[in-house]
Amino acid sequence: MASLSSSSSLWHGVSLRGPRSGSFAATRSSPLIGCRRNFRRSFFVASSALANENREFVIVGGGNAAGYAARTFVEHGMADGRLCIVAKEAYAPYERPALTKAYLFPLDKKPARLPGFHTCVGSGGERQTPEWYKERGIETIYNDAVTSIDIEKQTLTTNSGKLLKYGSLIVATGCTASRFPEKIGGNLPGVHYIRDVADADALISSLEKAKKVVVVGGGYIGMEVAAAAVGWKLDTTVVFPENHLLQRLFTPSLAQRYEELYKENGVKFMKGALIKNLEAGADGRVAAIELQDGSRIEADTVVIGIGAKPAVSPFESVGLNTTVGGIQVDGLFRTSVPGIFSIGDVAAFPLKIYDRVARVEHVDHARRSAQHCVNALLTAQTHTYDYLPYFYSRVFEYEGSSRKVWWQFYGDNVGETVEVGNFDPKIATFWIDSGKLKGVLLESGSAEEFQLLPKLARSQPLVDKAKLQNASSVEEALDIARSSLPVDATV
Secondary structure, eight states: OOSSOOOOOEETTEEOOSSOOSTEEEEEOOOOOOOOOOOOOOOOOOGGGOSOSOOSEEEEOOSHHHHHHHHHHHHTTOOTTTEEEEOSSSSOOBOGGGGGTGGGSOGGGOOOOTTTTBTTGGGTOOOOOHHHHHHTTOEEEOSOOEEEEETTTTEEEETTOOEEEOSEEEEOOOEEEOOOOGGGTTTOTTEEOOSSHHHHHHHHHHHTTOSEEEEEOSSHHHHHHHHHHHHTTOEEEEEESSSSTTTTTOOHHHHHHHHHHHHHTTOEEEESOOEEEEEEOTTSSEEEEEETTSOEEEOSEEEEOOOEEEOOTTOGGGOBOTTTOSEEOOTTOBOSSTTEEEOGGGEEEEEGGGTEEEEEOSHHHHHHHHHHHHHHHHSSOOOOOOOOOEEEEEESOSTTOSOOEEEEEEEOOOSEEEEESOSSSOEEEEEEETTEEEEEEEESOOHHHHHHHHHHHHHOOBOOHHHHHTOSSHHHHHHHHHHTSOTTOOO
């Protein structure tokens, strides 16, 4: 799941988001946190009171960031007997994007299943199954969320009452799904949210029996779940309050191309719609959605994808960013508390390339922030994290699909836009601000063309807008942009 997600806007007349919880929330940068370099601290506690044997490094969280952090500890030879991971889920860290993509494919279309997408296969690494952690001496505590922290004593308490000790702590708790209030039916049977395997399993169970599916939200989750529902041959309607799909990234013209593709696959859209209530049927399950304008849509399965909130509890005392949400860190992912770090979706970090603080909900950032943080913790590395925003989506990829869709975006979607191509199958959109190419999106590109995108977004070359507008094809437009790059441009 990617995170330039659609705004939850005003559902039932109330904003369900806190500080901009969308994937790419940002604010102007303030100076890096003035905390000293976090060398590991000594700690002393009666061992009989502690539930974890490996106490030097503790990671809280079980998502992508935790998995890639663990791999980096292993690469430095610092995991065996020293590293403990504690997570609220019952599974070893896995590649979460699969949950709204291949995991939702019908059973006859080869759906993804664990252990197939444990980290770190998403970046071409070795699959980190539960056995992988055992073989490398990493202590794992699953299905037991951390509920409180004592910063002075350097201890954590879990839901089951375990007391855990840490020397250095990495908070990688990610996000939780934004939910509809219970009073309007947000917790009815048949209403689904997707953040983990258990959520996806429950949705699949509903899809197997479903006839009419309503997806609430026009962001990544909405687009990906709707595409999966097409694979199940279900009556599918997507409802969202914005004027077009993926409003935080797509231009109206670009969104129209994708909406037409979905409509060709039988998906219906209700745009600019606000939810008033989720109605229950005689059996207590969801039966319909009532909109603010009084209209009603029948549904036996409803999927809510209205964004996510950083899972900061119980780490508020570590220091939060009230503008973008999440835990405030510096360019080495250090919080204001010596010895405590935060990575992935939950971290509010300096986005160096654009001189602002951001919180990015994306697997690529989860991987890179984990690696940068652990390298900084274990070595003399002092250079600031320099992330280039990157988002993508892949839909309609199951067997028998008439067209597989895969787009990538790099950079910043600011300024004027130039759209090139007819979506048959390629289309490219360029964002140009003060003559500089700031962002670029490409659909159905070749491997070589996709490799060009980060070079363009990183270099921000001056481009001839008129030449781009007059390009007769995506290939020609990309050649024009490529010719604008400095000779030594690198990612």
